[in-house]
Amino acid sequence: MAKTPVRTRRSGSQLSREAIIEASLRIAARGSGDAFTVRRLGEELGADPTAVYRHFRDKDELLLSVADRVYGEVVESIPDGLGWKDRLRALAEVSLRVGLKYPAVASITASRTTRRANEFRLVELILGAINEAGLDGADAALHYRAVADALLAHVGQAAAYALFTPEARAGDESSWMREYRMVDAERFPHITRLSAELAEVRPAPVYTVQVEALIAAIEARAAAVAGGEDAVV
Amino acid sequence: MAKTPVRTRRSGSQLSREAIIEASLRIAARGSGDAFTVRRLGEELGADPTAVYRHFRDKDELLLSVADRVYGEVVESIPDGLGWKDRLRALAEVSLRVGLKYPAVASITASRTTRRANEFRLVELILGAINEAGLDGADAALHYRAVADALLAHVGQAAAYALFTPEARAGDESSWMREYRMVDAERFPHITRLSAELAEVRPAPVYTVQVEALIAAIEARAAAVAGGEDAVV
DNA sequence: CCACGTAGCGCAACAGTGTTGACATCTATG
């Protein structure tokens, strides 16, 4: 009542799925500052929050659509002309970078399947790399899932971590400095000996270790298959 | 209003952190049926929901305490007398099993650090295995994180998946059967060729591939270090 | 043995979330 509408109503640019998705991405890109909520989305659009429900059945469908848009940003950032190893490495690097660009989306989508266009492009890309490595059939499907799940999980975890309040994040980080240095040296000799190194581990190398481990596993399996073995792990 | 209290008030057994944690585990073990909410917790305890706040600062602290209890269940299920590889394999298997026993806890805790007693025991266990494999210093810390993050992420993802409503889960599962079989064969040849195999991949072998890949990575790094290389990835 | 201070608990309420149904209004179509 007597609330001046932010946008002169029906002034040309109506709402659309595209506009809503882009507004969602703008909010998600702002990070943990303001959460990705329907009311916040309405504010960003200069419209009533519930107007979104005229274009998406519920927030879940909106989220999957936004996620697929993000997948598009990922797949289009992968350069052409790379060997299968470097293509997987590029995919891993780009996924993490884009995922951290929209943490609110990446953290929720990590354990979902969008079943939309750009997801297909990503699956095709990974399958192509694995096929080029020398795997096919059940082996290819199995190792595709290993790679995809690992990437999604790591990106989702990193995104969720980025969404924490600064206090909670500081608590987690400083724990390696504080609590882990004070443990009983008798019961926890390894922690005691390595407390300094544990505190200094950065996320990027950890990610690299995981990705390289999977690449090596694919290579090893391909060599085994070429050598005559055919028992799937 | 005329709501008969389930428990005669002050009848000997008052609330306690222990009792609240155990009630939380009972609820979490029931799966996606009823969510792990404060009000549901009060109901399970036969007490007012807000009574919980006399024993835990907020739900987050309760959750970390519950998670550490779950960690205890994990670490005590690892048999003694195993070599480092089998110890890591046992840890992976037990983590997933216990995580799926309490999906509501596992899904939220996946990207947290409890900084409590049982977490230390788990860290010490992993560090011990890695040390036995022949890694130390920054290498050990790095590979510890790779293993721990991968396990936590996968268990958390599997738990979150188990928490979905049956409809959403059915949609995800059938997508490999439905949508993925209908994609354009021209644009997505690999998906088309492997759609049957993709639909048949089960989670357990995928997890195995990831775990074995990390074990192999640790072994390879240990061999490289023993051979004279000392550059950390 | 009694008073009292406090810890434990119940109750009502608040702010925030996603979502729905009724109403209004604008657009496009016949």
Place this chain on the structure above:
DNA sequence: CATAGATGTCAACACTGTTGCGCTACGTGG
């Protein structure tokens, strides 16, 4: 031009975590 359908607004509902206020029963000091 009239009407039907799509689109936006508003109020409200059910649910979440959380807090302030009171009451009550316990255990402890005098």
